Structures are given as C-alpha cells and as structure tokens.
Amino acid sequence: MSRSFSLVRSVWPLMWIVSLAVGAGALAGLVVVRAGFPVAAVIALAPAVVIVLLRSVWTGFICVIAVACILPFGVIPLGGPITPTLLELALAWCLLAGGAVALVDRRQRLHIGWSEALVLVLIGIASIAFLLGIGRGYTTQTAHDFGRFLLAIGMFWLTREIVRSPRDGRLLLQMLLAGATVAGFIGLLLYAGGPQLTLRVLGRLVAYGYPSNEIVRFIESNPSLAMRATGTGVDPNAFGGLMMIGLLLAASQLLSSHRSVSIWLAGGAAAITSMALLLSYSRGAWVGAAFGVAFVLLLRRSWLIPPLGVLGLLGIALGLGSGFVTRLWEGFTLQDPATKLRLQEYQNAWNIIREHPWIGVGFGDAPSDHLQTGVSSVYLLIAERIGLVGLAVFLAVAAVIAWRAVHVVLARKGRDGDVTLSFATVFLALLAVAVVDHYLFNPEFSHMVALYWIIAGALVSLCGFNETRRHAAEYPQTVDVS
Numbered sequence: 001m002s003r004s005f006s007l008v009r010s011v012w013p014l015m016w017i018v019s020l021a022v023g024a025g026a027l028a029g030l031v032v033v034r035a036g037f038p039v040a041a042v043i044a045l046a047p048a049v050v051i052v053l054l055r056s057v058w059t060g061f062i063c064v065i066a067v068a069c070i071l072p073f074g075v076i077p078l079g080g081p082i083t084p085t086l087l088e089l090a091l092a093w094c095l096l097a098g099g100a101v102a103l104v105d106r107r108q109r110l111h112i113g114w115s116e117a118l119v120l121v122l123i124g125i126a127s128i129a130f131l132l133g134i135g136r137g138y139t140t141q142t143a144h145d146f147g148r149f150l151l152a153i154g155m156f157w158l159t160r161e162i163v164r165s166p167r168d169g170r171l172l173l174q175m176l177l178a179g180a181t182v183a184g185f186i187g188l189l190l191y192a193g194g195p196q197l198t199l200r201v202l203g204r205l206v207a208y209g210y211p212s213n214e215i216v217r218f219i220e221s222n223p224s225l226a227m228r229a230t231g232t233g234v235d236p237n238a239f240g241g242l243m244m245i246g247l248l249l250a251a252s253q254l255l256s257s258h259r260s261v262s263i264w265l266a267g268g269a270a271a272i273t274s275m276a277l278l279l280s281y282s283r284g285a286w287v288g289a290a291f292g293v294a295f296v297l298l299l300r301r302s303w304l305i306p307p308l309g310v311l312g313l314l315g316i317a318l319g320l321g322s323g324f325v326t327r328l329w330e331g332f333t334l335q336d337p338a339t340k341l342r343l344q345e346y347q348n349a350w351n352i353i354r355e356h357p358w359i360g361v362g363f364g365d366a367p368s369d370h371l372q373t374g375v376s377s378v379y380l381l382i383a384e385r386i387g388l389v390g391l392a393v394f395l396a397v398a399a400v401i402a403w404r405a406v407h408v409v410l411a412r413k414g415r416d417g418d419v420t421l422s423f424a425t426v427f428l429a430l431l432a433v434a435v436v437d438h439y440l441f442n443p444e445f446s447h448m449v450a451l452y453w454i455i456a457g458a459l460v461s462l463c464g465f466n467e468t469r470r471h472a473a474e475y476p477q478t479v480d481v482s
Contacts, residue, residue, distance in 0.1 A: 133362015180246025
C-alpha cells in the first residue's frame with residue numbers, strides 16, 4: 001500500500017507537468033491558427049520579457065531606445081480600432097517602473113528645478129489645448145497619438161532620475177549611438193537594394209502598423225529623381241534627424257580628448273550615419289549636422305577649422321558631391337518645389353496663429369476651411385497647436401537647458417566634460433533643425449519626440465554633475481529594482 005502511495009506521489013508531479021505541457025501546446029496551436037505565428041511568438045516570449053524588464057529600469061530604457069531607432073511604428077496586431085505600438089508599451093513600462101522605484105526606494109529624490117517645472121507646464125498647456133480642440137476632426141487615433149506624445153515627453157523626467165552619475169551618461173551615449181548606427185546600417189542596406197528591396201521589406205511590416213502608401217520615398221515624390229533613404233523610419237526627414245543624432249555623438253567623441261567609446265567604434269558609427277544622412281536628402285538634418293560639427297570643432301579642435309574649410313571648398317570646386325550641393329543650394333535660394341511648399345505652409349501657419357494666438361487650435365483640424373494645420377517647423381507648429389503661450393514655455397525650457405549646457409561645457413574639460421559636450425552638441429543641433437522640420441513636436445513621430453526629451457533630460461543631469469560633485473556621494477550610480 002505504501003509502495004502504491006509512493007508511486008502515485010512520485011508520478012503526480014509528472015502528470016501535472018504533462019497536463020500543463022499539453023494544455024500550453026493546445027493553447028499555442030489555437031493562437032497560431034487564430035492570430036498567426038508572430039502573435040503566438042509574442043505571447044510565448046512575454047513572460048521572459050517581463051522577468052527581464054523587472055530586473056532594472058535601465059532594461060526598459062534600452063527597449064525604448066531600440067524601438068525608437070529600429071522599429072518606431074511597429075504595433076502588436078491584436079485587431080480592433082486601436083492597436084498598441086511597441087513604442088508606447090516600452091514608454092509606459094519605463095515610466096511605470098521608474099515611478100514605482102521612486103515610490104518604493106526612499107533613497108530616490110525627485111529633482112525639481114526650472115527645467116522640470118517648465119516641462120510640466122508645457123504638458124499642462126498641451127493638454128488644455130488638446131481638450132479645447134475636441135470637435136475639430138478628432139478621431140480615436142488622434143487621442144491615441146496624443147497619449148503616446150505625452151508619454152514621450154515624460155521620458156525627460158525618467159532620464160533625469162536614472163542618469164545619476166557621469167557613468168550613466170556615458171552608458172546612455174553608447175546606447176543612443178548604437179541604436180542610431182544600427183538604424184543607419186539597415187537604411188543603407190535597404191537603399192543599396194533599391195526600391196524593390198525597400199518595398200518588399202517595408203511592405204511586410206504593413207501588417208504590423210507600418211503605412212501602406214509611400215513606402216518608397218523620392219525627392220519631391222518624383223520617381224525620376226533620386227530615392228531617399230528612410231530605413232525603417234518611414235519619413236526621410238525624421239530618419240535624417242536620427243542619423244544626425246548618431247553622427248554628432250560619434251563625431252564629438254572622435255574630436256574629444258577623453259572618449260567614452262573606442263575610436264574604431266566611433267569612426268565606424270560616424271561613417272555609417274554620415275552616409276545614411278546624406279542619402280536621406282534631408283537638408284534640415286544636413287545643416288544641423290554641420291552646425292553641430294562646427295560647434296565641437298570650435299570648442300575642442302579649432303585649429304582644424306581652416307584646413308577642413310579649404311578641403312570642403314576644394315571638393316565643391318572639383319564637383320565632388322555635386323548632387324548634394326545642388327539640392328542644398330536650391331533650398332537656400334528657394335528654387336525647388338519643396339521649399340516653395342514650405343513657404344506656403346509658413347504663411348498658412350501664420351494665419352492660424354493670428355486667429356488663435358494664445359492657446360492654438362489643438363491637435364485636430366483647423367477651425368476654418370481655408371486653413372490647414374501642419375507646418376514644417378517645430379516652432380510654428382507649437383504656436384499653431386498650443387498657442388504662443390506654449391511656444392514661450394517651450395523656448396524657455398530650451399533656453400534654460402542650452403544656457404546651462406554651454407556654460408558647463410566651456411568651464412569643464414576632461415572625460416565628463418566631453419560627454420556633456422556630446423549631448424549639448426546634439427541638443428543645440430536639434431533646436432536648429434526644428435526651424436525647418438516638425439517631427440520633434442509631432443505626435444505622429446513620438447519616437448523622435450522621446451529621443452529629444454531623453455537627450456534634454458540627460459543633458460540637465462550631466463550639467464548638474466559637472467557643476468557640483470555632491471551627487472556622486474548622494475545618489476547611487478545606477479537604478480536597479482532587482
């Protein structure tokens with residue numbers, strides 16, 4: 001009798017395991033039949049992903065940067081009118097985990113300063129403008145995009161809290177550089193394969209949230225002109241902005257005396273991102289990159305400016321890169337159709353701002369039939385959407401961060417100063433690009449919005465470390481919730 005009981009007791013766990021395995025297999029088969037293999041794979045991997053994400057806030061942070069750089073428009077195809085994007089899931093998890101750590105760990109102290117307060121005011125004004133604009137062509141997608149847009153801005157606070165030492169700043173620099181380089185490499189591969197490869201690869205992503213129209217992009221939307229590199233970023237200008245970020249991070253490290261990445265990695269990243277940037281034919285990103293490189297040269301390698309200038313003029317005289325130079329010149333002289341269209345957009349935006357100066361028209365359609373929302377300038381777009389009050393707050397945030405960053409970079413040298421220089425260069429270049437592009441304050445490009453505020457938050461933290469060293473003893477170097 002005891003032997004039978006022992007046998008049953010030893011077999012019983014095995015029966016449970018077999019039953020669970022059979023049940024899990026049946027459920028997996030049902031999911032594959034009903035929803036397809038990709039959804040089944042996501043469900044199967046979800047528990048492991050959750051366990052990994054629970055290890056540290058930095059793990060979720062890495063996911064945000066990876067998704068923003070490599071698969072910014074990917075969604076989980078669950079069906080229904082609204083499907084969650086990978087980006088908003090990563091953003092929400094990151095912010096939720098960061099908030100949980102701040103509530104549980106008494107060692108954590110929230111940073112409250114001018115920049116943090118102004119960003120909070122900016123979110124408040126944007127929310128008021130969104131609510132006042134209800135009824136102007138809003139859809140469920142509009143609300144969905146706006147929610148993701150607010151999550152992207154919220155990355156400023158998370159970055160501000162988890163970048164608690166210069167070491168964290170170097171880690172974030174490496175993460176951003178790696179993400180931009182991988183995105184640039186994918187973009188170059190697709191560009192080398194021509195329109196057919198781009199159409200084939202990005203066409204497969206349509207089922208996962210990517211747009212089905214204008215998959216392959218050309219200059220002035222004319223197939224007889226040059227193809228524009230987009231990678232998996234869909235929009236060539238936004239892709240160019242991402243490549244500019246990668247190029248400036250790499251170039252600033254190459255030109256610095258104390259590098260956070262090896263010279264070979266920085267050189268390879270600079271080569272990949274610069275080529276992808278050129279092939280995006282994004283003139284705004286070109287000008288931003290030139291401004292950023294000039295800023296670094298002026299502060300760290302001013303003796304290189306004359307010979308590089310001579311080499312550039314010699315290259316132009318010899319006709320090297322004549323296609324790129326011609327496109328840039330046409331933009332400066334207002335000759336091409338794209339530039340003329342932007343001038344019309346500026347006039348249209350100015351008319352909207354004059355009619356709705358204080359709080360804007362919200363995030364829907366313009367209130368008048370003869371006006372259209374949307375303009376290729378962050379500053380005009382902000383004034384159009386959330387009014388001149390919102391624009392003033394945005395400019396105040398940018399001015400506070402930029403003034404502090406330039407002061408710190410001029411005052412401090414060494415490894416920590418060079419990391420701050422890298423982030424300051426990118427931040428100032430993005431503010432320059434914002435004059436002629438819109439993706440840094442456009443809910444449809446929340447991945448670029450998130451990257452902008454991540455860079456801003458990191459820069460504020462790094463400036464604080466460089467101004468005083470008391471943070472090193474007061475806060476831990478990393479944030480870990482394990």
